[in-house]
Amino acid sequence: MANQEEVFKKVISHAKEYGFVVQSSEIYDGLSAVYDYAQNGAELKKNIREYWWKAMVQLNQNIVGIDAAIFMHPTTWKASGHVDAFNDPLIDNKDSKKRYRADVLIEDHVAKIEAKIEKEVKKAAKRFGEAFDKEQFLGTNQRVLEYQEKAEAILKRMGKSLENEDLEDVKNLIEELGIVCPLSGSRNWTDVKQFNLMFGTKLGATADSAMDLYLRPETAQGIFVNFLNVQKSGRMKIPFGIAQVGKAFRNEIVARQFIFRMREFEQMEMQFFIAPGTQQEWYKKWKENRMKWHLSLGMGEENYRFHDHEKLAHYADAAADIEFRFPFGFKELEGIHSRTDFDLANHEKYSGKKLQYFDPEQNKSYVPYVVETSIGLDRMFLAVLSHAYEEETLENNSTRVVLRIPAVLAPVKAAVLPLVKKDGLPEIAKKIVEDLRWEFNISYDEKDAVGRRYRRQDAVGTPLCITVDHDTLQDNTVTVRYRDSMEQKRVAIAELTSIIKSEVDMKHWLHKMDTA
Secondary structure, three states: OHHHHHHHHHHHHHHHHOOOEEEOOHHHOOOOOOEEEOHHHHHHHHHHHHHHHHHHHHOOOOEEEEOOOOEOOOHHHHHOOHHHHOEEEEEEEOOOOOEEEHHHHHHHHHHHHHHHHHHHHHHHHHHHHHHOOHHHHHHHOHHHHHHHHHHHHHHHHHHHHHHOOOHHHHHHHHHHOOOOOOOOOOOOEOOOEEEEOOOEEEEOOOOOOOEEEEEOOOOHHHHHHOHHHHHHHOOOOOOEEEEEEEEEEOOOOOOOOHHHOOOEEEEEEEEEEEOOOOHHHHHHHHHHHHHHHHHOOOOOHHHEEEEEOOOOOOOOOEEEEEEEEEOOEEEEEEEEEEEEOHHHHHHHHHHOOOOOEEEOOOOEEEOOEEEEEEEEHHHHHHHHHHHHEEEEEOOOOOEEEEEOOOOOOOOOOEEEEEOOOOOOHHHHHHHHHHHHOOOOOEEEOOOOOHHHHHHHHHHHOOOEEEEEOHHHHHHOEEEEEEOOOOOEEEEEHHHHHHHHHHHHOHHHHHOHHHHO
16 A cells, blocks of 8 residues: 555656646645646646547437536525535544544545455465456455455445434444544544535625625536527437536545545536436446446556445435546546436426426426436546556666556657757658647657657657658658557658557547447
8 A cells, every 4th residue: 555655646746747737826835635737737638528528429419518607596506405415524633633524534444444355365366376266255255255244334334324414423433443533643533514515606796786606516507407408409309418528616625635636626527318217227328338438548447346326415316436446546436326307306496497308209298317427537637647657667677657648648649859950850850740730749859869758758658759860861761669568660751640540549449439
């Protein structure tokens, strides 16, 4: 675990050093849990956003995208349940004066139990070698079964207590498990209290006439209030989806783990409107579809898992997370929720406007049910970045830091490098850049020895380096060097576009969803 913490620290400092993520307002000592995306970060974020949008909107005939405002009428949040139910259970440690989310403290305790299971699996795999059957081991080993039972019982009890708003039992659970303050090691806890996460603001020219508003804590409500506008103007037939990418804001008390939990973040959400009674079928389909999207990026099937919710949100009849193995353990990356008709029915009630769909096949009107897929863009960014970071020892015992970012998402697709700054090589290199940049994000670098330039490109995750040398003057060929294998091959300048395309083309990557 300590080793993973060290890796995570390196990922954070690498993100700053190479222009991915920096502390917001850093010259003024920053703002806690608020970050800016620098030049490479902005590109990577844009590429993830586009990869999602293409898969979700462009490749689905019955899904369209919108862009709703951040400010919404305040009654929206009454209807959605956020005013009354959007709370975190908080607990203070009396000795360290630090505030924690009670559920996170308990989940972290469970993560330690899961780490013990992983340890047992590793020990057994080492002992049995090739004959090791992980599934059988997990299902039969007495110690592992006890750990699993313990972890499940803790989560079940916590889920039930939170659902019943029995905050006293949440505190009792923390005390029974002997959970200590991570900072002081103290067990001196206050009672658990609920804290609303919405940021309040005001709309209006004067203090007397200003209306109390909230910064939206999620993007979904902008989709629900526009349900009829989109359905009618797009002549959409159920089942159909509405997708949106946008900023959301939560006054997180426990904002930590770099960009994993922030106060200002970006969501990529899709609400899929369906006939009542079909939700289980669609819920299952969207779980499968979203996992296929993740696996298409090739970041390892073993790094993903589904986690079904014990405690369901007030609007859901089924919910699961796709969890990713971050350096700090498996954590939620995306949620798939069967939201029933809660949202549209409530907006109908609070607005007094009918939000129904006339189904010509059933010859009746009804309030549609909804299956939601919701992924944090910043979390996806962190998943990609932390998985990509690698310190590699080479054959000659030198080391390199390489970001093995999936080529389709890489900020820069190729770097063009003249071997030396003379003999007409920079001129040819710059012409190649001019030709390629119409289709790809290309960088040009002529400073330092070519080996050092390769290392710089490895560190920002550039999949291909194109080196122009003296042979180029004779035969119009260049050396293409591949980031991951460091293999080099000689190719004609005329072939460069198709070579880059074969590595980074979205069509080629998204087709993997068909085979996943």
